[in-house]
Amino acid sequence: MDQRPVPGRTAEDATGSTAAPGDPARRPDITDARRRIPRTDALLRDPRLSAAVDRLGPQRVKAAVHQAQERARTGGIPPEQVPQTALSLLPGTAGGLRPVINATGVLLHTNLGRAPLSAAARQAVREAAGPTDVELDLTTGVRARRGRSALAALHERVPAAGAVHVVNNGAAALVLAATALAAGKEIVVSRGEMVEIGDGFRLPDLLVSTGARLREVGTTNRTTAADYAAVIGPDTGFVLKVHPSNFRITGFTRSAEPADLAGLGVPVVVDIGSGLLAPHPALPGEPDADSQLRAGAALVTASGDKLLGGPQCGLLLGRKDLVHALARHPLARALRVDKLTLAALEATLTGPSTPTALALTADPDRLAARAGRLAATLAAYGIDVRAVESAATVGGGGAPGTTLTSAALSLPEPYAAALRTGRVPVVGRLEAGRCLLDLRAVPEEDDVRLAEAVRSVAQGPAGPSAPAGTEG
Template identity: 80%
Template structure:
């Protein structure tokens, strides 16, 4: 199923998460050798997880090149030598550096004569019109990456797993490495991943491509119905973030129900918890994250929250 979705990959392998995919690649390619990486890509993601610590734990040595904001292909070329295991290019998937910046392209790095591993992070398999700046597996492989690593549970919208796509010989070596058994996934994960790849649109894709005009109409209908029951609610325009370790800084036009701030806690504590966000003293329920069939359950949760808020005031 992965090969069908990414024909540019000669082979594919699946492990238990995105970090595991990178650990397996670094261990097999660079244990006791050097990984050449830009200083601007030595990232930290959630829960204090730092990429340099992960890579060093494999027994590889890090050869940092360039600066935080600018790293040219010449910086990599000067560092590559007999001790190089691979060049690693990492997508900073939860932040952006803007202004006076430069990053070497995969096509440039592939000409250096050593394996290029590209960690795209989010699991986008092919270009997406709404995410023109987000790297994808197909494009990176066409540009000459020997291996692409990614998560299956972010933009792809599948189960937690790590994807390895690329050169058949390299992927085969990784799949036969002793560490691969410790990182393997179970049958349920493989079944869920296959269903994600071959089935209907995932909730992630549906939310990403939702029509802003229809979101506005839904918000107005819900607001009108809730005001009739005494709720202080307004339909408002808002901006939705893609989030989930993908497309940092990208905002999508959306619509939300705007409620008094105390509703945020009351909704979370309800029998069917609803999580909104608080902006400018109001609780926003962004409908881009709510399937249309959940509109009535959402309205019922708001009505219950109104009762809880009034009881707290009394």
């Protein structure tokens, strides 16, 4: 067969080789690099990526591998970096939630999941993830009370309670009480306590949805025991006292306490909200469950993921007959908590101090010293940072108006967005044109991670783009 060159093409062209015009020597190009890109099956045999498959599943790992390979094909990375790049694209867990460092200065930040669990609670959750004796008596082999050890631990922490029960959140605790005790009846409540509990959910709407009717008494700023007594009758299910946990009314005010209402002949239900089980010296104005019960409340409802420092759940504590009636109501089955919540709750109640408790009692001088050390370390890398005084808050609807002396790192404003979107997300707050990283809710063992996150942002391709006037 005639293999004469086609006019206009070189012999190298006919064989698939390339040459620069005027240079017969073959020129290496991106095609050569592409040939060195590892194949997908070979990459998945890499022990590190193989372990990631066991942790995250094959689809997510393959997607990261293909993304890394594509970067190499376009010349973004050398072929040799494909395995490491694929690993860097993988999340730490199969879930979509990302752990963050809470440097907002809000101890119980609702958008960040409120109370962080203690190490003991996290370990308890891991242990409970498999089969457990949540409803089985291992000695007799017969069915047992669900979550009995967690309930016993809660009962022990609140001696004034005749019995306790747990549901899936604080609002559910109030809904169960209203449904079981006041469906088709009236709930008497002060106008000054008809609160909105967040995200547009309003207490009146919540209670009316149970089939109860609301009987408002008093005024926004003043309600007396006589106001309640004047409307009590055969249709009264209970009197409700709600702690206005996310706001304060000051000035010409008055409110009735459980002791003032206990003799009205109907149960007094007190929603304390924040989950404080006993008085706390740092929060003298915050109501607690034990004190409210001793003062005459028949039932107290609260959240477990606020000042208690535990998992999301709703606590019901009070008179034995009332709590037992609530626990046996059909709605209780729909509101019950899972074994992981029970495990975390028990470990919170019986284990060492929670991160919330530690943050609440943190020494301001120690916080200032930490901020000073971190600022000095970061300034050595040329970062515009300084240690400043700060004011933290409880958050989560707890102790409104109470501030906690704290310390923070002050950085240029553009750091806020850059830190939130970093590999280790850090959430701070903006104040007076600066990004503040408040240390009150940051465990001391996270100081190194916090510093590394700031350094990573500062040493990025161009650092955070600070507008004129933000430096210094």
